[in-house]
Amino acid sequence: MGSRLILSLVCALVLCAGHTALRADARARLPLARVAAGSFRPLLAPSSDGEPRAVSVRSFWLMTRPVRNDEFLAFVSRHPRYRRDNIPRAFADAQYLLRFETPTRLGGGARPLQPVTLVSWFAARAFCESHALRLPSEAEWEWAAAASETLADARRDDAFRRRILDWYARPVGELPDVPHGPKNLYGIADLHGVVWEWVEDFNADVMVADGRSRADTAAQNRFMCGAGALRADDVQDYPAFLRLGFRSSLQASYTTKSLGFRCARDDRASAQKERP
Amino acid sequence: MIDATDRNIRTLWLLAIVGCQQPVQERPPAAPSVAPSALARDTGGSGQGDLGPPQGPPIDAVLTAAPQVPPPTARKQPAKVVVALEVREVELPISEGVTYTFWTFGGRVPGSFIRVRQGDTVEFHLRNHPDNKMPHNIDLHAVTGPGGGASSSFTAPGHQSQFTFKALNRGLFVYHCATAPVGMHVGNGMYGLILVEPPEGLEPVDREFYVMQGDFYTVGKYREKGLQPFDMQKAIEENATYVLFNGSEGALVDDRALKAKVGERVRIFIGNGGPNLTSSFHVIGEIFDRVYPEAGTRMQENVQTTMVPAGGAAIVEFKVEVPGTYILLDHALFRAFNKGALGMLKVEGEENKDVYSGKEIDSSYLGDMMMPGGAVSVAAEQASQGELTIEAQIAAGKTLFTGTCSTCHQLDGAGIANVFPPLAGSDFLNADPRRAIGIVLNGLIGKVTVNGQEFNSVMPPMSQLNDDAIANILTYVLNSWGNKGGRIAAAQVSAVRAATPRPAGAAH
Numbered sequence: 103m104g105s106r107l108i109l110s111l112v113c114a115l116v117l118c119a120g121h122t123a124l125r126a127d128a129r130a131r132l133p134l135a136r137v138a139a140g141s142f143r144p145l146l147a148p149s150s151d152g153e154p155r156a157v158s159v160r161s162f163w164l165m166t167r168p169v170r171n172d173e174f175l176a177f178v179s180r181h182p183r184y185r186r187d188n189i190p191r192a193f194a195d196a197q198y199l200l201r202f203e204t205p206t207r208l209g210g211g212a213r214p215l216q217p218v219t220l221v222s223w224f225a226a227r228a229f230c231e232s233h234a235l236r237l238p239s240e241a242e243w244e245w246a247a248a249a250s251e252t253l254a255d256a257r258r259d260d261a262f263r264r265r266i267l268d269w270y271a272r273p274v275g276e277l278p279d280v281p282h283g284p285k286n287l288y289g290i291a292d293l294h295g296v297v298w299e300w301v302e303d304f305n306a307d308v309m310v311a312d313g314r315s316r317a318d319t320a321a322q323n324r325f326m327c328g329a330g331a332l333r334a335d336d337v338q339d340y341p342a343f344l345r346l347g348f349r350s351s352l353q354a355s356y357t358t359k360s361l362g363f364r365c366a367r368d369d370r371a372s373a374q375k376e377r378p
Numbered sequence: 379m380i381d382a383t384d385r386n387i388r389t390l391w392l393l394a395i396v397g398c399q400q401p402v403q404e405r406p407p408a409a410p411s412v413a414p415s416a417l418a419r420d421t422g423g424s425g426q427g428d429l430g431p432p433q434g435p436p437i438d439a440v441l442t443a444a445p446q447v448p449p450p451t452a453r454k455q456p457a458k459v460v461v462a463l464e465v466r467e468v469e470l471p472i473s474e475g476v477t478y479t480f481w482t483f484g485g486r487v488p489g490s491f492i493r494v495r496q497g498d499t500v501e502f503h504l505r506n507h508p509d510n511k512m513p514h515n516i517d518l519h520a521v522t523g524p525g526g527g528a529s530s531s532f533t534a535p536g537h538q539s540q541f542t543f544k545a546l547n548r549g550l551f552v553y554h555c556a557t558a559p560v561g562m563h564v565g566n567g568m569y570g571l572i573l574v575e576p577p578e579g580l581e582p583v584d585r586e587f588y589v590m591q592g593d594f595y596t597v598g599k600y601r602e603k604g605l606q607p608f609d610m611q612k613a614i615e616e617n618a619t620y621v622l623f624n625g626s627e628g629a630l631v632d633d634r635a636l637k638a639k640v641g642e643r644v645r646i647f648i649g650n651g652g653p654n655l656t657s658s659f660h661v662i663g664e665i666f667d668r669v670y671p672e673a674g675t676r677m678q679e680n681v682q683t684t685m686v687p688a689g690g691a692a693i694v695e696f697k698v699e700v701p702g703t704y705i706l707l708d709h710a711l712f713r714a715f716n717k718g719a720l721g722m723l724k725v726e727g728e729e730n731k732d733v734y735s736g737k738e739i740d741s742s743y744l745g746d747m748m749m750p751g752g753a754v755s756v757a758a759e760q761a762s763q764g765e766l767t768i769e770a771q772i773a774a775g776k777t778l779f780t781g782t783c784s785t786c787h788q789l790d791g792a793g794i795a796n797v798f799p800p801l802a803g804s805d806f807l808n809a810d811p812r813r814a815i816g817i818v819l820n821g822l823i824g825k826v827t828v829n830g831q832e833f834n835s836v837m838p839p840m841s842q843l844n845d846d847a848i849a850n851i852l853t854y855v856l857n858s859w860g861n862k863g864g865r866i867a868a869a870q871v872s873a874v875r876a877a878t879p880r881p882a883g884a885a886h
Contacts, residue, residue, distance in 0.1 A: 197508065197536055260611075264597075268607045271479050271566070273467040274509050274535075298511075340610050343559045344512070351513030351534040351557075358535040360511045 487625025489570025630721030640727025652688025775854025
């Protein structure tokens with residue numbers, strides 16, 4: 103067991119070294135839209151002294167739809183070590199890209215314009231990097247996803263919340279081609295209603311802990327059942343509850359049929375403004 | 379014990395010295411007279427639950443869907459028992475023409491019944507099907523350990539987890555998903571029962587059934603057709619749309635009713651998943667000979683209604699002596715008649731008139747319905763003078779219907795899906811109104827199709843009603859709720875009554 107872990111770590115180092123060699127692909131432009139800066143209190147607001155604090159999000163750019171099968175196929179074609187027949191198990195579980203008919207062909211089970219799913223966090227990250235982009239942070243994603251067609255923060259809008267919850271309550275089923283749903287205030291579609299999405303820091307919240315595992319630090323133990331309900335900033339924000347629950351069930355090598363991703367990048371203007 | 383005795387003796391001496399005047403009663407020092415016998419009856423809880431390491435090869439647990447219960451383990455030693463439960467998110471009927479996306483342990487609500495023996499080592503495998511959207515886990519109330527297995531079994535879609543526990547406490551326990559938001563996971567049907575038999579097993583009975591109550595919250599109203607989503611707000615307000623046994627209205631009626639034979643002993647493992655409501659579990663026409671309240675070890679006898687808390691269970695046992703249909707319900711009655719908390723136990727066998735006679739006396743007792751000026755007496759007055767109007771008939775029929783018929787057919791004539799046929803807009807009624815006279819007089823047993831729905835239950839004869847009353851009730855029904863109108867005269871009822879042979883002693 104121990105030796106296998108070490109082996110995985112070695113693999114990880116090798117692959118990470120590979121990451122840096124991923125070259126940005128200028129040919130395929132991914133559609134991005136700018137999300138304005140804002141400040142909001144996420145469901146689990148960070149706190150140093152018991153008082154929940156708001157989180158500030160700088161303006162950034164986010165893809166206007168999830169990454170599609172055709173784009174991901176192009177990526178694994180250019181970077182064969184991310185093909186399902188090459189990738190080490192430490193970086194993607196056994197279901198990785200199993201919707202594709204072969205490691206290099208979509209076939210009937212994966213239409214080109216459907217969002218890609220059954221991708222691990224490692225692979226999603228590498229994809230974004232190959233486009234000179236990155237995964238959004240959890241705070242960025244949640245901030246962009248709080249926007250409805252008309253409001254920047256629609257999380258307390260019952261109709262908006264209802265629509266999101268209805269999707270979460272259904273099994274996966276057939277995925278539509280994207281973009282599929284209406285665009286929000288920023289011109290971004292399908293943050294809700296099509297697939298779950300990876301974020302960079304997906305394991306920041308650990309929702310289930312019994313106080314025994316070494317991972318159960320006080321900070322990570324914020325979300326278990328009753329305790330979570332008491333501490334969450336808005337106990338009725340069930341969509342956010344569900345997303346945090348989902349994310350905390352993941353490991354970076356996991357893939358699921360309903361989990362895709364989209365890429366982001368810094369807003370150079372805001373990044374420059376912030377620098378002294 | 380010895381210390382206490384010493385102290386008592388010293389106290390006695392002290393009293394004897396200090397208060398010489400006071401006669402000191404000569405009796406042995408007070409030993410705790412109740413405690414030892416109580417201790418002798420105590421089953422020892424988890425402290426007596428570790429019966430040593432598992433013996434023999436691992437056993438795959440038999441899992442059953444409700445209302446079935448796995449057979450007794452019939453083992454004399456602790457074993458390693460492997461339980462594999464698959465979580466499925468599935469769209470299933472919740473009522474006639476209404477579907478709901480249930481989250482399930484094993485594809486059905488409630489989840490599969492698990493049966494092990496105290497001291498068994500349970501190796502638990504939780505599989506989260508790849509088509510599921512949600513992460514899930516399981517908290518078994520039979521587990522001794524933080525979270526009851528919740529964090530050890532937290533599983534993403536398309537993955538599986540394993541953990542092992544020793545079943546230290548005997549009893550009947552609820553298991554449920556404990557992934558946040560827990561209320562939503564439980565509200566979608568993620569619960570079931572695990573029975574931990576005492577080492578000597580449970581006393582044998584003739585029938586064992588698995589029934590589990592749950593409350594459901596849908597956006598649409600009760601019985602509003604189509605796929606109904608979960609309504610978070612109603613769940614928070616504890617305003618249930620459905621209260622159900624075994625996950626759907628009609629799960630325990632007609633062909634799917636529980637079945638037993640006269641003379642048999644029946645045991646029901648009754649659980650309550652909640653998420654919100656406590657059940658007042660009752661079986662109409664039966665008395666629970668024994669109840670293990672809260673599914674604990676102590677037994678209570680001769681109970682009419684037992685409370686089953688959300689996240690709890692009870693075991694009820696009774697012998698069935700009289701054939702017929704017994705209705706299981708939550709005796710919080712609007713849940714039973716307006717939210718679906720009804721089931722049936724059908725008992726077949728020889729009549730036992732010594733225990734229950736059936737109807738013996740059938741004279742009219744109309745009570746305040748006959749008060750002067752009331753609709754019934756107005757109609758009677760008019761009829762006696764030979765000038766009965768249809769309006770008076772309808773008014774009298776409405777009063778009588780409310781008192782006699784609405785219990786089953788409901789005040790709005792809508793009946794109860796799968797149990798009692800509708801009279802409102804009834805194609806069966808309108809096709810032959812005169813047939814209805816015979817049905818009211820003689821009852822109706824067996825299959826009948828009304829508005830495309832098949833019913834298979836029992837309407838008792840209502841021959842205790844006089845001819846006027848039956849004519850008025852039927853006239854009211856024919857002129858209500860979209861039926862095609864018409865009028866039944868008392869003379870027509872008399873004719874049918876006269877033409878119907880009845881057994882001696884039966885009502886005419």
